Each structure stands twice: as structure tokens, then as C-alpha cells.
Amino acid sequence: MAARSERLEWGGGGLHWLARLFDYKPFLIFMCLLPAVGLLVVFLTYPLGLGVWLAFTDARIGREGEFIGLLNYELLFGDRIFWMSVGNTILYTVVATAGKFILGLWLALLLNRHLPFKSFLRAIILVPWIVPTVLSAIAFWWIYDAQFSVLSYLLVDVLGWRDTYINFLGDAWNARWSLIAANIWRGIPFVAISLLAGLQTISPSLYEAALLDGATPWQRFRYITFPMILPILAVVLTFSVLFTFTDFQLVYAITRGGPVNATHLMATLAFQRAIPGGQLGEGSAIAVAMIPFLVFATVFSYFALARRKWQQGESNE
Amino acid sequence: MSDAARPPVTTVAERSDVIAWESIPRRVVTVYVPLICFVIILLFPFYWMTITMLKSNEELLNYKDYNPLLVYSPTLANIYKLLFETDYPRWLTTTMTVSVVSTFISLFASVLAAYAIQRLRFKGSQWVGLAIYLAYLVPPSILFIPLSTMVFKLGLFDSPMALILTYPTFLIPFCTWLLIGYFKSIPYELEECALIDGASRLQILWKITLPLAVPGLISAGIFAFTLSWNEFIYALTFIQSSEKKTVPVAVLTQLVEGDIYHWGSLMAGALLGSVPVAIVYSFFVEYYVSSLTGAIKE
Secondary structure: OHHHHHHHHOOOOOOHHHHHHHHOHHHHHHHHHHHHHHHHHHHHHHHHHHHHHHOOEOOEOOEOOOEOOOHHHHHHHOOHHHHHHHHHHHHHHHHHHHHHHHHHHHHHHHHOOOOOOHHHHHHHHOHHHHOOHHHHHHHHHHHOOOOOOHHHHHHHHHOOOOOOOOOOOOOHHHHHHHHHHHHHHHHHHHHHHHHHHHHOOOOHHHHHHHHHOOOOHHHHHHHHHHHHHHHHHHHHHHHHHHHHHOOOHHHHHHOOOOOOOOOOOHHHHHHHHHOOOOOHHHHHHHHHHHHHHHHHHHHHHHHHHHHHHHHOOOOOO | OOHHHOOOOOOHHHHHHHHHOOOHHHHHHHHHHHHHHHHHHHHHHHHHHHHHHHOOHHHHOOOOOOOOOOOOOOOOHHHHHHHHHOOHHHHHHHHHHHHHHHHHHHHHHHHHHHHHHHOOOOOOHHHHHHHHHHHHOOOHHHHHHHHHHHHHHOOOOOOHHHHHHHOHHHHHHHHHHHHHHHHHOOOHHHHHHHHHOOOOHHHHHHHHHHHHOHHHHHHHHHHHHHHHHHOOHHHHHHOOOHHHOOHHHHHHHHOEEOOEEOHHHHHHHHHHHHHHHHHHHHHOHHHHHHHHHHHHHO
């Protein structure tokens, strides 16, 4: 019966065995997973391993490396620029993530109110996130220009708060803060829209009950809003930390690590050493040095999330 | 009192406003003023790019005689220069080809993988799902150095194929993850019915599950397209010759001649390079927002 209908479906006996093969579940599963898993293993898992291996070699562009043990790491350990890039990366991640979340949460709370043009507002707020990072970074490059910065113009010529134009990208600390500001600008929309999704799942009856009990706005936020959006917050936080930590585009586009290597993140330093500098081994060692931080950040936020679920008595799916 | 006059269904936001008894001035200060500030700050760089693009050089670099926030005599010279005196059209077509092809490859692989993980349910399917999720957490900034040596050995250096083959590494995990969530929402009973009627698994996927999953496919496609359009580090590393570069890389590296920054053309390049993603986004903004929030909730 089944065989007959199959034969009809597949139009004759020629493909019969093929049809049978594709109905054999293990084979079907294998075929379905093959493209995705194949591509990921070849272009993700293998390079990951290769990167760890390269970090133990003295490979250069156009030359196979030889195993040199931990020499790359020893060199990095005494490298002032490397440690500065580690410091920059941590500062960049911590400050930019905190900024994105505080401002993003604020924006989400504002958008959660009853507003005119709500969906339009939501659509235009996502624009900074949609536009390719490098292209908006170019806008910031121009905004931070030493001579023709519009921010300096506003502060000096319009408001009269300062006497001189700010040297945004020429001074180490100014450049760092400028990059952090640009990163926050780009990150706010994503955080706000994701947290808004969390806010909309909170039942209004909770707020009504709190109001009847005389809770202040701060108490309502602290004991209702915040705990209810914490699971989403944890997920978004993990991703945000991960992508901020490994950021490359923004820094490369705006300062290329300058002035005098002062704003290198680990990713840009790895690029600098490996591709223009040709030291593949050393570049890999810097990239591999990012992995422990990433694992730590991921595990940390994962457990923050898991603990929350456990407290709320939900099953871990 | 006037209960009958009020609409029977009120949204969450409306109700929370009603119970907060806010006065109008207070509402202006706590809601509208901050919101307007946010919108201005978030959109200002685009305004600035647009007017820079429209200014002539003389106007652009003279803040004393011209107010920089306005355009006095708009010109299209910068756009003309970009389109006819640089390789910009070629960069656009290269980027478009790479993005479209890698999006389709990723969608094909992700649909099959998501279907296998979510519907064919085998021993260890959860683990495969987890592994794919973890693959999403591996950032390109760790992979580009070893990938560049691989690309070189495979003879793909300076060829768009290098990008087409490497982009799926960050597209597949994301699309698979999104589609697993989407397949979950399609009732399994439909497939059981088809199985009982004698359909093969592939027929079920092709004729029943996929048509129902079209919204999910569209949002995965949009995400994949925008992600590959925005990709930077692989394109910067694997492509060398000017005419094969993608828009984000080319704008940054080709439009600056030595120390001379052609700000007008740079801004024009950046704005025009954002247009395709903006168009895709504006057509599917609803899918986009809902799938973004859906993917987060998963």
C-alpha cells in the first residue's frame, strides 16, 4: 500500500530506491544536517583549532610556521601595547555595555508608554542598528574631525561653553571616550527594542496591585519591572558583551588603533600584527587570548540566567 | 461613570498610564523631552551625513560664513564623483552578489538543519542544536587569521568565493536558531496527517512545513542579507584588489587618497551603501521587529 502510493508520487520505479533511502530516517537526518554541519566544521571549527595551533608557531604570511611553544605568549606578556589593548578592551566593554543598557532600558521604558506614532518611532529608532557599522562609523569619523567637528562647533560657536575645538581623536583619552560614545550610540537601539519585547510581556495587573499597595514608581520598577525582564536582560547582555568585546569595525574605521596605538582593542591589534604586519602567529596568539574572556562572559551570564529560572521555579528547557 | 464610553479593550501601555494619573506637564518632562532627545541623537549622524553629501567643498570647510547645520547651495557633485569617477557601482554589485548568494546558501542549509533538529527528533538532536548555538558565539575576530591562511591555501584569496563560503559561518547558526523557533510553532499534527497519508519526509518538508514557515524564512533571509551586507573583517582581510571589494571596505579604504579626505564623497558612499539594507528593512520592518523580539524570547 505505502510502497504503491510512493511509486505513484515519484513517477515510476526509477527513483524508487532513492525515495526509500530518503525515508530511511538516519540517512535523512544525515543528509539534512550535512550542509550546515559540513560548512560549520570546515569554516568554523577547523579554523578555530587552526588558530590555536598558529598561536604556537612563528607563521608569517607566505611561510609555514614551526612550532615554537609558548614563545608568542611570552613575547606578548612583556609587550606594553598588548597590555594596553587588553585594558582598552575591558574599559570599552564595561563602559559601553553599561551605557547601552542604562540608556537602552530608559528608551525601552519610554517606548512602552502610550505614544502617538508608536510603530513609526520604533522603526526609526532601529535605523542606527540596521546601517552597516563601518558606514555609520565614517559619519562619526567626520563628526569627530579635529577642525570641522560639528560637536566642537556647537560647544564653541553656538553655546560658547568652550574656547577651543576639541581634539577628539588626537588625544588618547579623548579618542577612547569618543569610540565608547560611538559604540553606545550604535548599541542603544538593539538593547531598547529587545527589552521592549520583555516589557510588553509584563501583566498590567501586577502594576495595579502594586499601586493599590502604595508602591512608589521606583519600587514598581525595582520589584516588578526589573525582575520580570531579567531573563531577557541576561540574554541581551551576553550578546552585547560578546560583540562589544570582540568589536573590530568601529575602532578600525574611526581611529585604526591610533593615536600611537592608544585605542587598539585586542581584535584590532591582532589584525594589525597579523595582516599588515604579516606575523600570523603573534596575531593568532592575541586572538586566542580573547577566548578565556569570552568563555567567562558567556558562562557568567548563562548562569545568571539559569539561576533566575531556577528561582522562578521554571523548568530549564 | 463613563465606562460605556471607553473602548472595551485597552492595551497594556494605556492601562498603565491610566493608573499612573499623570498630569500633562509632568508627562511632557518625563516622556516626551527625553524621547525627543533620544530620537535627535540617534538620527543626527544621518542628517549630518546627508547635508555633508550635499555641500560643495567651499561651503563644507567654511564654518565662519556658512552655518554648518544648513545647506546653502546643494550640489550633486559628490554623488556624481562617486558614481562615475570611482568603482562604486562595481562595489555595489559585488556586495549584492556576495550577500544574495551567501544568504541563499545559508537559508538552504539552515532550513534542512532546523528541520532535522526540531522535527526529525533523533538522539542527541538537542546537542546538535546547542553546538550550532555555540557556533554563533564564536566571533569573526577570532577566526579571520586562520581563515585567511585557509583561503590562501584554497586559492580563493582575492575572490568573492572566499566571502561566499565564509559568510555562512555566522549566518547559518543565526538562521538555524531562528528557524528552529519558527518550526516549533507549526503544529506537529499537520505532519502526522501527511505521514499517515503516505507522504515522504521530504515531501512533508517541501509541501507542508516550508509554506507554513514562509514568514520565518523571510525574516531569516532579511537578517542574513543585512548581516552579510554589513560584514567587514573578512572582506577586509580576504579581498585585496580595489574593484573586488565590498562597499563597507571600499568606502573606508578606497575613497581616502593619502591625507585628503573627500568628506562629501565619503558620506555619499556611506549613505548610498546603506540604502539597500534600508530598503529591505523598510519593506519587512514588521517581520524584522517581531522576529528580533521572538528570537530573543527563545
